Amino acid sequence: MVKVTQISARKSDHIRINLEEDVRSSLTTGLERYHFIHETLPELNLEDVDLSLEIFGKRLDAPILISSMTGGSAESGLINRTLASAAQEMGVAMGLGSQRVAIEHPE
Numbered sequence: 001m002v003k004v005t006q007i008s009a010r011k012s013d014h015i016r017i018n019l020e021e022d023v024r025s026s027l028t029t030g031l032e033r034y035h036f037i038h039e040t041l042p043e044l045n046l047e048d049v050d051l052s053l054e055i056f057g058k059r060l061d062a063p064i065l066i067s068s069m070t071g072g073s074a075e076s077g078l079i080n081r082t083l084a085s086a087a088q089e090m091g092v093a094m095g096l097g098s099q100r101v102a103i104e105h106p107e
Contacts, residue, residue, distance in 0.1 A: 004072075004105045011072040011098075015079070052091075061091030068097035 017023060051062040066087050071080060087094040 072101035
């Protein structure tokens with residue numbers, strides 16, 4: 001079993017690397033292969049558009065997910081709290097990242 005301090009240091013490295021190094025990838029969404037014809041809908045009132053949905057018994061204001069954020073370090077705690085606050089304020093879902101620390105060190 002890996003020590004909490006080793007996991008925490010590794011998670012802090014993830015954050016530092018993303019902030020300080022070039023981590024761009026050639027991975028894309030694939031949407032660049034498609035071209036859409038722009039067709040306006042002037043008769044549509046945007047206030048009438050409802051993006052909300054119910055999933056797993058919870059109501060979301062939009063089908064948006066703030067995806068996994070690493071956990072296990074002091075820096076990630078602040079980032080996760082900020083992301084969770086934004087998700088709650090905007091009424092969108094937030095996924096969980098690695099649960100390794102909690103599984104290996106439930107205390």
